[in-house]
Amino acid sequence: xxxxxxxxxxxxxxxxxxxxxNNAKHTAIxxxxxxxxxxxxxxxxxxxYLYSTGDSLEVILSTAPNVDAIVxxxxxxxxxxxxxIVEIDETIKLLEALKNTPLKRMVHISSxxxxxxxxxxxxxxxxxxxxxxxxxxxxxxxxxxxxxIIHPGNxxxxxxxxFVKVDDRDISIGDISREDVAKIVLACLENQSTIRKEFKVxxxxxxxxDAINMVI
Numbered sequence: 168x169x170x171x172x173x174x175x176x177x178x179x180x181x182x183x184x185x186x187x188x189n190n191a192k193h194t195a196i197x198x199x200x201x202x203x204x205x206x207x208x209x210x211x212x213x214x215x216y217l218y219s220t221g222d223s224l225e226v227i228l229s230t231a232p233n234v235d236a237i238v239x240x241x242x243x244x245x246x247x248x249x250x251x252i253v254e255i256d257e258t259i260k261l262l263e264a265l266k267n268t269p270l271k272r273m274v275h276i277s278s279x280x281x282x283x284x285x286x287x288x289x290x291x292x293x294x295x296x297x298x299x300x301x302x303x304x305x306x307x308x309x310x311x312x313x314x315x316i317i318h319p320g321n322x323x324x325x326x327x328x329x330f331v332k333v334d335d336r337d338i339s340i341g342d343i344s345r346e347d348v349a350k351i352v353l354a355c356l357e358n359q360s361t362i363r364k365e366f367k368v369x370x371x372x373x374x375x376x377d378a379i380n381m382v383i
Contacts, residue, residue, distance in 0.1 A: 168356060169233050171196045173261075174240035175215070176204040179276065179322065179345045183240055184213060186349040193353065196234065236272035236356055237265075239303070255302050262306060271313045272362075274352050277304055279318050279340050279367060304365070315355045316365035319348045332371025333378040341369035354379045 170187055174180045175197035187195035188211075197208045197215035208215040239258070265271065281301040307314040320341045327346030332338060351368060354375055355361040364382050371378070 168192065168235045169194045169196060170356065171198055171234045171237045172240055173198050173218075173237065175199060175208070177240055178324065179348060180240040181207075182345040183238065183349040183352055184208075186346070186353060188213065190353060193356075234270055236274065237270065238274045238276070238352055238356075240276050255299050258299070258303050259306050262303070262310065262312070265310075265312060271311075272356065273307065273312050273314045274355055275300075275303060275307060275314060275316050276348065276352065277316050277318050277365075279320050281318070308365075313362045315361045315363075317348070317351060317355070318365065318367040319343050319351075320367070320369035322348065328370060329375055330370065330372055331368050331375055331378050332373060333366050333368045333382060335364070335366045335382065338367050338369065343368060343370045347375065350375050351379065358382075 170193055172180050172184055172187075172195060175184055175195075176199055180197070184195040184197055187193045195213060197213055198218050199205050199208070199215055200218060202217065205215050205217065262273075265273070277300040278297045281297055281304055283301065285297075304316055307316060320343045322345050323342050325342075325344045325346075327344045327350060329347065329350065331343065331347060331351065332341075347370065348368070358379055361379060361382050366382050368378070373381075
């Protein structure tokens with residue numbers, strides 16, 4: 168499977184691409200915003216393409232052909248509401264363009280919590296990313312795409328354990344490594360039962376594959 172990663176240069180994006188590379192069954196393609204970011208991926212022999220704000224998805228997919236799935240990885244926090252609105256608009260424009268392509272498989276790594284009633288309980292600096300994820304998640308739920316929405320807990324850079332707790336309802340927020348989130352993304356792409364599903368996930372005691380198989 169050829170997997171195109173938006174947000175490839177972020178900590179989670181890089182972890183995801185590395186994990187995909189370690190899996191012989193799949194190929195990672197990094198979508199980047201500038202040439203400075205490209206150097207890291209080119210040095211590692213990772214296929215990468217530049218994306219400019221305003222580029223249509225058709226243009227992106229024509230540049231990076233043979234894509235089987237898209238993953239929207241970690242977003243960059245921005246406390247400027249105006250820029251958050253632009254980010255929402257640009258992301259949804261890209262998703263809208265999928266309607267005109269054969270590509271339907273999408274994984275969105277969202278925030279742990281996106282419900283509006285929870286916005287006021289978060290630090291001000293974190294609200295823009297939650298607001299963006301709220302609207303992207305809402306759009307996906309109403310679309311015809313084969314989406315999976317993942318709501319990870321507090322991300323850290325510890326080595327993954329391979330054991331998690333997954334629930335489509337309320338679970339207490341906890342920590343989870345980016346490495347384990349990367350493994351979860353790939354497990355979802357390999358498991359069709361996760362299509363049009365969403366769930367929260369934190370570190371736990373259940374093997375990732377078993378936990379994903381229980382997503383209903």
